[in-house]
Amino acid sequence: MxxxxxxxxxxxxxxxxxxxxxxxxxxxxxxxxxxxxxQRYINPHKRYPSHYMYMMNDLQTLSSEKFQQLCRTTYESFEKLVAQINNDINFQNSSQNKQSNPAIQLAVALSRLRSNGNGAAL
Known part of the structure; x- marks a missing residue:
């Protein structure tokens, strides 16, 4: 032992x-x-929902300047693009998992394509 x-x-x-x-x-x-x-935050901070349906509601309340910063286009151009792609087969599917509204898909794509991660515009 x-x-x-x-x-x-x-x-x-x-x-x-x-x-x-x-x-x-x-x-x-x-x-x-x-x-x-x-503690990570000294003061409480506002939490934003991450679901894109909430994002679309916020897009409609943004000022023209903020919307243009986010999507790199004006409201009018955005609405024209949405009207053109709304009934396109690529934005529709018949599966169990429904696609998001084409306007939301476009807003997400425009927002993500606006920079390559380091702040430089594409």
Whole structure:
């Protein structure tokens, strides 16, 4: 039978004592700083739904400038494009999983194609 080492329990006890000492000697400001840095957000933030149906509702309420920044086109041009593709077979399917509205698909595509990830427009 192997001989039990006395070193491991001593090290565990020392670590526990150091941890307790560190907690007791920490000032209130250090504890508050640790609490703040441990949280991702200091103030609550507004959460947006990720489903594209909600996104379409928001698109209609955007100002012309914001819409143009997001989709790189005007409302009028967007509506013309939607009218042209609305009945296209590529935007319709007869499977169990229905496709999103063509306007939503177009808005998502235009939004994602506006840059290549580093802010430079395509």
């Amino acid at each position: 192997p001989k039990a080492s006395q070193r491991l329990p001593l090290l565990q006890t020392l670590n526990s004592l150091q941890f307790i000492d560190a907690l007791s000697s920490a000032s209130d400001s250090d504890i508050q700083e640790d609490m703040v840095t441990s």
